[in-house]
Amino acid sequence: xxxxxxxxxxxxxxxxxxxxxxxxxxxxxxxxxxxxxxxxxxxxxxxxxxxxxxxxxxxxxxxxxxxxxxxxxxxxxxxxxxxxxxxxxxxxxxxxxxxxxxxxxxxxxxxxxxxxxxxxxxxxxxxxxxxxxxxxxxxxxxxxxxxxxxxxxxxxxxxxxxxxxxxxxxxxxxxxxxxxxxxxxxxxxxxxxxxxxxxxxxxxxxxxxxxxxxxxxxxxxxxxxxxxxxxxxxxxxxxxxxxxxxxxxxxxxxxxxxxxxxxxxxxxxxxxxxxxxxxxxxxxxxxxxxxxxxxxxxxxxxxxxxxxxxxxxxxxxxxxxxxxxxxxxxxxxxxxxxxxxxxxxxxxxxxxxxxxxxxxxxxxxxxxxxxxxxxxxxxxxxxxxxxxxxxxxxxxxxxxxxxxxxxxxxxxxxxxxxxxxxxxxxxxxxxxxxxxxxxxxxxxxxxxxx
Amino acid sequence: xxxxxxxxxxxxxxxxxxxxxxxxxxxxxxxxxxxxxxxxxxxxxxxxxxxxxxxxxxxxxxxxxxxxxxxxxxxxxxxxxxxxxxxxxxxxxxxxxxxxxxxxxxxxxxxxxxxxxxxxxxxxxxxxxxxxxxxxxxxxxxxxxxxxxxxxxxxxxxxxxxxxxxxxxxxxxxxxxxxxxxxxxxxxxxxxxxxxxxxxxxxxxxxxxxxxxxxxxxxxxxxxxxxxxxxxxxxxxxxxxxxxxxxxxxxxxxxxxxxxxxxxxxxxxxxxxxxxxxxxxxxxxxxxxxxxx
Numbered sequence: 001x002x003x004x005x006x007x008x009x010x011x012x013x014x015x016x017x018x019x020x021x022x023x024x025x026x027x028x029x030x031x032x033x034x035x036x037x038x039x040x041x042x043x044x045x046x047x048x049x050x051x052x053x054x055x056x057x058x059x060x061x062x063x064x065x066x067x068x069x070x071x072x073x074x075x076x077x078x079x080x081x082x083x084x085x086x087x088x089x090x091x092x093x094x095x096x097x098x099x100x101x102x103x104x105x106x107x108x109x110x111x112x113x114x115x116x117x118x119x120x121x122x123x124x125x126x127x128x129x130x131x132x133x134x135x136x137x138x139x140x141x142x143x144x145x146x147x148x149x150x151x152x153x154x155x156x157x158x159x160x161x162x163x164x165x166x167x168x169x170x171x172x173x174x175x176x177x178x179x180x181x182x183x184x185x186x187x188x189x190x191x192x193x194x195x196x197x198x199x200x201x202x203x204x205x206x207x208x209x210x211x212x213x214x215x216x217x218x219x220x221x222x223x224x225x226x227x228x229x230x231x232x233x234x235x236x237x238x239x240x241x242x243x244x245x246x247x248x249x250x251x252x253x254x255x256x257x258x259x260x261x262x263x264x265x266x267x268x269x270x271x272x273x274x275x276x277x278x279x280x281x282x283x284x285x286x287x288x289x290x291x292x293x294x295x296x297x298x299x300x301x302x303x304x305x306x307x308x309x310x311x312x313x314x315x316x317x318x319x320x321x322x323x324x325x326x327x328x329x330x331x332x333x334x335x336x337x338x339x340x341x342x343x344x345x346x347x348x349x350x351x352x353x354x355x356x357x358x359x360x361x362x363x364x365x366x367x368x369x370x371x372x373x374x375x376x377x378x379x380x381x382x383x384x385x386x387x388x389x390x391x392x393x394x395x396x397x398x399x400x401x402x403x404x405x406x407x408x409x410x411x412x413x414x415x416x417x418x419x420x421x422x423x424x425x426x427x428x429x430x431x432x433x434x435x436x437x438x439x440x441x442x443x444x445x446x447x448x449x450x
Numbered sequence: 451x452x453x454x455x456x457x458x459x460x461x462x463x464x465x466x467x468x469x470x471x472x473x474x475x476x477x478x479x480x481x482x483x484x485x486x487x488x489x490x491x492x493x494x495x496x497x498x499x500x501x502x503x504x505x506x507x508x509x510x511x512x513x514x515x516x517x518x519x520x521x522x523x524x525x526x527x528x529x530x531x532x533x534x535x536x537x538x539x540x541x542x543x544x545x546x547x548x549x550x551x552x553x554x555x556x557x558x559x560x561x562x563x564x565x566x567x568x569x570x571x572x573x574x575x576x577x578x579x580x581x582x583x584x585x586x587x588x589x590x591x592x593x594x595x596x597x598x599x600x601x602x603x604x605x606x607x608x609x610x611x612x613x614x615x616x617x618x619x620x621x622x623x624x625x626x627x628x629x630x631x632x633x634x635x636x637x638x639x640x641x642x643x644x645x646x647x648x649x650x651x652x653x654x655x656x657x658x659x660x661x662x663x664x665x666x667x668x669x670x671x672x673x674x675x676x677x678x679x680x681x682x683x684x685x686x687x688x689x690x691x692x693x694x695x696x697x698x699x700x701x702x703x704x705x706x707x708x709x710x711x712x713x714x715x716x717x718x719x720x721x722x723x724x725x726x727x728x729x730x731x732x733x734x735x736x737x738x739x740x741x742x743x
Binding site: 082085086089092093107110111113114115116257258259260261262264400402403406409410411413414417419432439442443444445446447 | 491492494496497498515581582597599600601688704707708710712
């Protein structure tokens, strides 16, 4: 009886299996290729970026290999920050990992505790690491101030305004405080503007960068820098007030979320919205759309608060464990090469990222390039990263943080959609976040935070 | 007596061995590892794993997020196959009756099969866009009626529609071929006895179509649990507010984006058990399937 079903199912299954096995064979071949590459004399540098940034990284590698003959660095794109991290995990577990690898900001703690990386400061003790700008340095340093990875492609949060739109209501200066932003937004709204301010919900905008520049902690132990037993505290602080403000400003029609507008996240570029907090990288899309109408400034803060540094986004380069001295020599040479002022300036010009050392920024500002479009965000962005830092604006060092970002977004989105009270949402997010922190602490039992 | 083309058993073994080895390496070992890791707290880069017994299971099973992902998976699993098979059945019955244009329809209905799941997602995001898509005029008349970016139910509906749209061609082919295999003589005899089209569908075609219906149900049930991944990833990324986070997507996010290997392994183990139970239940249902004609 059932043999008929078997007969009917088999061709399908067989087809599927043939397809799968082809894929597996391709995968095996790729793995074998990777293995043979790892054993040759050159070292590998894995990175995640794609598009124009990838081209800039490849150009930098080519420049390094052309500039000297002792070492060869082969730069391998992994198609994204997350795939790069996943592949690094798999490669490390099978001892086929590269010497250098670029990781993104949110994976910092996992890497520090992994035992799979060694600090760049330990790798190269003779470098002036204090030259790195405040927000870039503190994000990647240990609790004792040792820089763990070398900041590479740095971005941060700045404020954008469309001065044509602001000019229509008689405003000629980009607002600096939330109080001013709201005043301008009211004028725009009274003038019939549909979207005075575009506000992103993602915690990078509404929680991390916000708390850092106000000098507020989002979790105890200085956001986890003091140890793995940190607990979330943002639900009772300024963040709670801010999100409640955002909610009422949205009800009033002053603030709009990406989901409220046709252009979504890019509604500032499409000309729907007049102001937005966004990454320095956003400039590359905003300028072609609006030209000189764009003004940029430090992201707004509330009146009466001292301004602190914003956090660095983007990626940094990590040195992985388990290679021999010759490999690390090549790694040192490459890290020194990309740190050179002219390399940083060249890279920033091609990608829209910022120089990450003070000397590179000074060299840029002193050069005739400083007023070129490609470098428009550098002064403001680095200016924001270089604001005075405190214990709470160093960075985020919390476990399972990527999962927490999803939790936060989910709860806050529900509140903004009217499904729950904002305070309930923040309390839930903090509670669920604490559960993640406790499990993370348990996973890394017996490992002390460097 | 042994039937077959080859004399010795070794030939069979050799012929099957490559695929068996691949299945073991790429299916049984990973699945085994998932079960293994579900009893440990596992660090992503290795270097330490603590045996915690059933603690991971206790945590996952007491996590409301797991249960809401499970509930969404169940709802999806009932609605998507039900509608995909129901609509395919209607189309197949119509095409089988040789209505006008049915031969053209037979051809056209199969085309969506050629579109990959992720591509469907990209296209449907545009079709259902609240400002630019097909429902945009509705939004102009009644602002805020349709917005899958903020409304969880709307988002769930878009995933559902995309999944059903994706499932119809295959089900249509299977059901139509099943209908065409039913001997003409039966329907003709019934027609001569005065049975109308509806009566013939209910008493002759549907009962004789049960093997094909069963096949599509089994494939659709299991398929919707795992195949929705591509659609969710391209259309909603599990949002808004987690409204389209089916279990399969949650596992991906936990394991590959958040490096929570133990949590993802535990949920994978639970998902495998769940699918296994569903398939067992379906094969109990098979007792009612008539293969003899």
